[in-house]
Amino acid sequence: MGSFRFTPYVSAEFFYSFGNNSWDEQQYAVGIQWPFRRVFMVETYYLYQHTTKAPTGTNVFGLSMNFYLRNGL
Numbered sequence: 001m002g003s004f005r006f007t008p009y010v011s012a013e014f015f016y017s018f019g020n021n022s023w024d025e026q027q028y029a030v031g032i033q034w035p036f037r038r039v040f041m042v043e044t045y046y047l048y049q050h051t052t053k054a055p056t057g058t059n060v061f062g063l064s065m066n067f068y069l070r071n072g073l
Contacts, residue, residue: 007033041066
C-alpha cells in the first residue's frame with residue numbers, strides 16, 4: 001500500500017510427547033509485522049494453543065516490539 005509496508009504471517013506447530021506416545025500440543029498463530037525505519041518493528045499476533053491437559057484451549061493476543069542494531073561490518 002504505497003510506501004507503507006507490513007508483513008502478514010501464519011504458523012502452526014505440533015508437539016509430540018515420546019513419554020506418552022502422543023501428539024500433546026498444537027499451536028496456531030496469525031500476525032502482522034509493522035516495520036518502522038529499519039531499526040524498529042512492532043508485531044501484533046493472535047495465538048491459539050490446544051493441549052491434551054486442562055485447560056485444553058488457550059487464546060493469546062500479543063504485541064511485541066523489536067529493536068535492530070546495525071552492525072558497521
